[in-house]
Amino acid sequence: xxxxxxxxxxxxxxxxxxxxxxxxxxxxxxxxxxxxxxxxxxxxxxxxxxxxxxxxxxxxxxxxxxxxxxxxxxxxxxxxxxxxxxxxxxxxxxxxxxxxxxxxxxxxxxxxxxxxxxxxxxxxxxxxxxxxxxxxxxxxxxxxxxxxxxxxxx
Numbered sequence: 001x002x003x004x005x006x007x008x009x010x011x012x013x014x015x016x017x018x019x020x021x022x023x024x025x026x027x028x029x030x031x032x033x034x035x036x037x038x039x040x041x042x043x044x045x046x047x048x049x050x051x052x053x054x055x056x057x058x059x060x061x062x063x064x065x066x067x068x069x070x071x072x073x074x075x076x077x078x079x080x081x082x083x084x085x086x087x088x089x090x091x092x093x094x095x096x097x098x099x100x101x102x103x104x105x106x107x108x109x110x111x112x113x114x115x116x117x118x119x120x121x122x123x124x125x126x127x128x129x130x131x132x133x134x135x136x137x138x139x140x141x142x143x144x145x146x147x148x149x150x151x152x153x154x
Contacts, residue, residue, distance in 0.1 A: 013109025070103035
């Protein structure tokens with residue numbers, strides 16, 4: 001699958017989802033995701049894209065790709081995972097939830113490319129976090145254990 005994707009594409013946008021978080025919270029979905037080996041798929045795509053000169057754009061996990069309308073851009077406050085069809089309250093779009101998210105990831109990947117190199121550290125703050133959708137908790141978390149490490153992105 002990775003060879004087929006990368007042979008047809010010059011630019012590929014993927015979403016940086018926390019698969020391990022989903023696997024622990026949703027038992028049934030977690031098993032399906034583990035069977036799909038999405039982590040290995042991403043590893044292969046990343047490796048092969050670099051070898052073949054394909055530009056790989058990673059959209060941040062906090063970008064609301066499923067909650068955003070791919071037509072008008074309105075963002076829903078909440079959308080349960082069991083809702084598989086996206087219905088926009090503003091423009092009345094009705095579309096499969098995954099297709100809607102894929103269109104949004106493609107659009108966000110294009111936006112990131114327009115701002116410069118999608119891999120450069122200068123875009124770390126732009127990766128899917130538009131000012132109107134920033135909702136990540138910026139507080140540092142205390143960690144327990146023998147070793148504590150801090151990583152900074154310039």
